Amino acid sequence: MILMMDFDSETPIYMQIKNQIIKGIAKGTVENIEELPSVRALAEDIGVNMHTVNKAYNLLKDEGYIKIDRRKGAVISLNLDETTGKFKEKMTEEIDYFIAECINRRITQEELNSIINAHYANYFEKVK
């Protein structure tokens, strides 16, 4: 998996790490059990503090995307059932907010739908 960290972005680095690993899993560029680099190795490669990587890994662990194996380190292992309910709540809330923004900005339902469809399809295209 390729991670691209943008140091000029407003998104903090730990969030970028977390988001990109989740995107990588969705895109299928990571295999289900791929071992992630150790906290130290990833921190070295990105050039950040180990706490930053640790924070990202802990968030991923809490959400059920990875588990920390004593010998292998961080391993991708999907165990999302527990957190899906919580996620749906959060998602509904955020989608509601986005729809409000869209209505205010006169973005039509069709337009919104096509954007969503395009992004959804994006995740299934690149696997080939």
Place this chain on the structure above:
Amino acid sequence: MGEKIVFLSIVLIMFFTGYNINKLSNTGIYFGVRIPSKFKEDKDLLKEFKLYKKWFLLLNVPIICIVGLFINMKESATMILVGTIIVIIATGIPRIIFWKRLKALKESKGWIKESKNMVVVDTSLRKPSKNRNENPLPTKYFILLIIFPIITLILTVMNFDKLPDLVPIHFNFQGIADGFADKGTRDGIVKIYSLVLSQFFIVGLFIFINKVIIKGKTDLNGGGIKALVIKKRKFKRINSIFMFVMGLEIEILYLAMQIAIIFNLNIQLINIIQLVVVSMTGIIYVIISFIIGQGGKNISINENEEEIYRDDDKHWIFGSLYYNKNDMSLMVEKRVGVGYTINVAHPIGMLIGIGTILLLVGSLVYMIYMGI
């Protein structure tokens, strides 16, 4: 005679690497300055390359000739060391001058603005690839080298009683013994086993080097991601294989030397073989490096991806000394030249750096003092 072979191969390597400095630097690095690849055909840049080669020859050909003449007149270890230091400095000076010139050129052309503050990481680069031909040799191969010191150790222990009381352990280049170990003293016993100890140390050293090759930080900068990853993988593999061959060579040579000492064989022959093998290995390494380039940059791959370009000039003193406090890694890829270098800002890196300078100065002072 022997010292001259060593000196000659050092001069050859320094001259060749100095002259072809940009081919032997990491991707996108010219005289230690990072240049975006779309400007690498820039007229003013090409002019600098030509000018460098001219000045390099004008400065170094006379200096190397003079140093060579001096060594020819008075061959001694001190002369060789001083000569080597002079050649290293002389071949380095043009590079530092052009490092400054290129930084000014980059500034004036505004290329610095091209930099994106982005870091790209391939999380699988440290992991073995599915394709076996892309992987560095596993560390267990290097651990197997331990057979050699064990053989040497057993041979020495078994034949210890048969050794004369005064064992010749060091020979000059004429093959005449000039160093002896007294079997009766503890100091002498340590000396007899010194080759075995070195062999064990060398196995450890090469295991460490291979670990650095496998686990060391890989900088994906100055090219397209996919192409860079393929190049880095190939580079790691070739480097690892070469290191294994080198480790094997050294271990066999040391074993041969110890056998010669134990059975009182002709040491001169082994001395010559050793020099030739070591010099040839160095030269072959430079040739391989020249072909594949630092980080595999000369391996040609169809590239049509967008270039990753992150300006990191400020972390490299004189364009070649790595000093980055925010980087936790001890070993990183060299910027100028092929192989790995230390991060001087790392506490251990700083210790190694200072230690090397002290060792060099110390041995020079010692050699002059002893009149060797």
